[in-house]
Amino acid sequence: DQQVKQNSPSLSVQEGRISILNCDYTNSMFDYFLWYKKYPAEGPTFLISISSIKDKNEDGRFTVFLNKSAKHLSLHIVPSQPGDSAVYFCAASANEKLTFGTGTRLTIIP
Amino acid sequence: NAGVMQNPRHLVRRRGQEARLRCSPMKGHSHVYWYRQLPEEGLKFMVYLQKENIIDESGMPKERFSAEFPKEGPSILRIQQVVRGDSAAYFCASSPPNGYEQYFGPGTRLTVT
Numbered sequence: 001d002q003q004v005k006q007n008s009p010s011l012s013v014q015e016g017r018i019s020i021l022n023c024d025y026t027n028s029m030f031d032y033f034l035w036y037k038k039y040p041a042e043g044p045t046f047l048i049s050i051s052s053i054k055d056k057n058e059d060g061r062f063t064v065f066l067n068k069s070a071k072h073l074s075l076h077i078v079p080s081q082p083g084d085s086a087v088y089f090c091a092a093s094a095n096e097k098l099t100f101g102t103g104t105r106l107t108i109i110p
Numbered sequence: 111n112a113g114v115m116q117n118p119r120h121l122v123r124r125r126g127q128e129a130r131l132r133c134s135p136m137k138g139h140s141h142v143y144w145y146r147q148l149p150e151e152g153l154k155f156m157v158y159l160q161k162e163n164i165i166d167e168s169g170m171p172k173e174r175f176s177a178e179f180p181k182e183g184p185s186i187l188r189i190q191q192v193v194r195g196d197s198a199a200y201f202c203a204s205s206p207p208n209g210y211e212q213y214f215g216p217g218t219r220l221t222v223t
Contacts, residue, residue: 004152032210043114043201043214044153051210089152093210096141097166098203100152 003027004092006101014109019077021104023090026071030092030099035064035075038087038103047088048075080108112137114204114215115184122221123192131187131218135204141165142185143203143212144177153201159185192222 005024013019021035031052036044050057050064050073057064063076077084085108091098115134123129135142141160145153155169159179170177174192179185189196199219203212 034211036214041217041219043116043216046211046213049211091153095166096143096158096205096210097155097168098143098145098153098212099155100145102152 002102003030004090004099004101006088006090006104008104009102010105010107012107012109013080015082016079019075019080019084019106019108021075021077021088021090021106023073023075023101024071025073025092025099027092027094027099028071029094032093033064033066033073034091034093034098035062036089036091036100037084038089044089077106080106082108082110084108114139114202114213116200116202116215116218118218119216120219120221122223124223125193126191129189129192129196129220131189131200131202131220132184133187133202133204133215134184135202136213139204139206139209139213141205141207141209142179143205144185144187145201145203145214147199147201147217149198156187189220192220194222196220197222 034049035047038044066073087103090101144156157177158166174190199217201217203214
């Protein structure tokens with residue numbers, strides 16, 4: 001039972017353009033959502049988070065949007081840079097336990 | 111402020127041996143979590159601990175796996191009598207009290223031969 005889904009395994013975006021990564025969830029008990037970036041052979045790096053009582057959170061080039069009625073969140077990166085190439089995981093929290101999606105591999109094309 | 115530390119980074123064990131994975135949380139963090147990532151999959155929650163207490167172990171296999179976070183020293187994830195299917199990357203994360211964000215260590219890559 002995949003409670004957090006990232007339906008796009010991969011995404012390629014031109015440098016300077018906007019990257020949009022999507023995530024869907026099924027469990028209404030999730031109260032906090034996070035995005036992590038991961039390079040091969042390293043641990044996930046925390047990027048940005050959002051509480052379930054908000055619909056938007058922005059931090060520099062990163063913005064996370066939450067649509068509770070649709071159980072959908074997205075991460076926008078603008079402008080995209082080559083260093084953004086990595087695997088991005090969304091995660092949802094309930095009772096301090098994170099449930100991860102399977103990740104989206106983002107490739108930024110110079 | 112050092113991040114989450116894990117050691118060893120790579121561990122090779124033969125079937126039937128024991129594996130011990132260590133995790134030191136970030137300074138000021140009292141909550142520790144262990145996750146496992148199998149090849150081509152996302153991270154899966156295993157266990158959540160606070161000092162000397164297991165809070166949630168709903169993701170731990172019922173046999174051969176145990177975890178502790180003693181009053182002094184690192185958190186330990188112990189796998190007894192390892193099998194090939196235990197080969198994975200094991201990640202530890204920590205968070206401060208009342209904090210939602212979890213910060214991850216670099217992981218231990220366990221290979222069972």
